[in-house]
Amino acid sequence: MLRTFALCCGLLALPTLASAEVELSFYGGAQSAPASDVVIRDDSVIPDSNFSQSWEGRSASAPIYYGIRVTRWQSPVFGFGLDLAHNKIYPKDDVLPTGFSVLEFTDGLNTLTVNAYRRWPNMLGDVTPYVGGGLGLAIPHVEVTHGASETFGYQLTGPAATWIAGARYPISDQWSVFGEYKGTFTSNVGELDTGGKIETDVFTNAVNLGVSFNF
Numbered sequence: 001m002l003r004t005f006a007l008c009c010g011l012l013a014l015p016t017l018a019s020a021e022v023e024l025s026f027y028g029g030a031q032s033a034p035a036s037d038v039v040i041r042d043d044s045v046i047p048d049s050n051f052s053q054s055w056e057g058r059s060a061s062a063p064i065y066y067g068i069r070v071t072r073w074q075s076p077v078f079g080f081g082l083d084l085a086h087n088k089i090y091p092k093d094d095v096l097p098t099g100f101s102v103l104e105f106t107d108g109l110n111t112l113t114v115n116a117y118r119r120w121p122n123m124l125g126d127v128t129p130y131v132g133g134g135l136g137l138a139i140p141h142v143e144v145t146h147g148a149s150e151t152f153g154y155q156l157t158g159p160a161a162t163w164i165a166g167a168r169y170p171i172s173d174q175w176s177v178f179g180e181y182k183g184t185f186t187s188n189v190g191e192l193d194t195g196g197k198i199e200t201d202v203f204t205n206a207v208n209l210g211v212s213f214n215f
Helices: 001-015
Strands: 023-032 036-042 050-053 068-072 078-086 100-104 111-119 130-137 141-146 149-154 158-170 177-193 197-214
Touching: 023 078, 023 111, 023 177, 111 158, 130 177, 141 177
Parallel strands: none
Antiparallel strands: 023 068, 023 197, 036 050, 036 197, 068 078, 078 111, 100 141, 111 130, 130 158, 141 149, 158 177, 177 197
16 A cells, blocks of 8 residues: 555656645644444354444554655645545444454554645745645455454455645745644445455544655
């Protein structure tokens, strides 16, 4: 997935418009998720079920929560780009429904989105506010264990959306720091090793701090 993201970043950085500004950003922070409804559809090992699961992000626990973003500013105010976010969700307080020993997306409730941005240079002196949003794909690491059934691996599970609001502050001609709120939505239909499915729609909320390099 990171190779695909790197290739897309390279395409965005091609000098098709000499005046365009390309910004490469890295961020981390505190990410959480409210409870979501989980549906298990299985006619073999795992009983069909429908329950509400509470989640938590544990952002600083390995593998940590992080994101990588490349943005091509086509003008002083409008830009577009790619955003890869390594979101995570664990069962809150490790509480799981009866029969489940693992139910989580901890090596990533990953999202890859194509985003558009609007910024306001010089609005607050050196501080530049911005907003953004986009659509893409959910590519989580699905981890479900119920008795002898164990599902463990990356899957393409459905669509994703993201929305962002933040502000950027330059620390040199090419480097800047930023802080933002970032929300995501993923609609997930994952395949279980039994041939069944797990379905859940998940929102995440994050407060991010990051650094950007402009070229």
